[in-house]
Amino acid sequence: TRSTRPQRMLKAVQKNATKGNPQSVISAIDYFCKNSEWAMNVGDEKGSILDSVVTEVNPSTVLELGTYCGYSTVRIARLLSPGTKLITLEFNPAYAAVARQIIAYAGLQDKVTLVEGSSGEWIPQIKERFGITTFDFIFLDHWKDQYLPDIKLFEECGLLRKGSVLLADNVICPGAPDYLEYVRNSPRYESRYYPAHLEYTKLEDGLEKSVFLG
Ligand SMILES: O=C(NC/C=C/[C@H]1O[C@@H](n2cnc3cncnc32)[C@H](O)[C@@H]1O)c1cc([N+](=O)[O-])cc(O)c1O
């Protein structure tokens, strides 16, 4: 049967990247998406903004929602200080299987815990399962209509502390209007928009950074 786009993306990484070199994995995926097949990775332009926010926060506890093929997982994990691990949630087993291989190719498997399951099911279990009290940094890049219910779940589960940083992809395209309205109008968040473009296109998109005020 025909291969899937994630499988073809993995092949491109194995062909063009250097094992154990995260930057080469990132470049190989961006090259594949620019020259062969578009895919919904955060991409290099928004990825550089992601890098700068992760570097600024220098988080000890990190959560990503929506691993997909692991592109942003690799971008984040490569910047974490030694001993720091990130948890990434992905409920599609086929995507998770590709992501595991891409993360391993980058040599970052020891810095990543990939959990196969849905955010709604797993967020309430994180404290007890992973011994985490709160997250310093959360990257939201899963289904856009899940951003709002999941941020409310973070609040209910006590997973945010004063200064926790949430960074959301695609707040313009495809858009997460209810989430934007919430973080921009809630007195509990200080929110800022980083304008950019939809990955590998000229369409407008951007990231919203929201700091929990406690
Ligand atoms: O739709 C987009 N992203 C949705 C991403 C979804 C990914 O997160 C997983 N997921 C979903 N809910 C989940 C809950 N729990 C765990 N994984 C979950 C899905 O299995 C998929 O791997 C998107 C679309 C465009 N676009 O231009 O169309 C551009 C982008 O950058 C995008 O991120």
Ligand SMILES: [Mg+2]
């Ligand atoms: Mg996205």
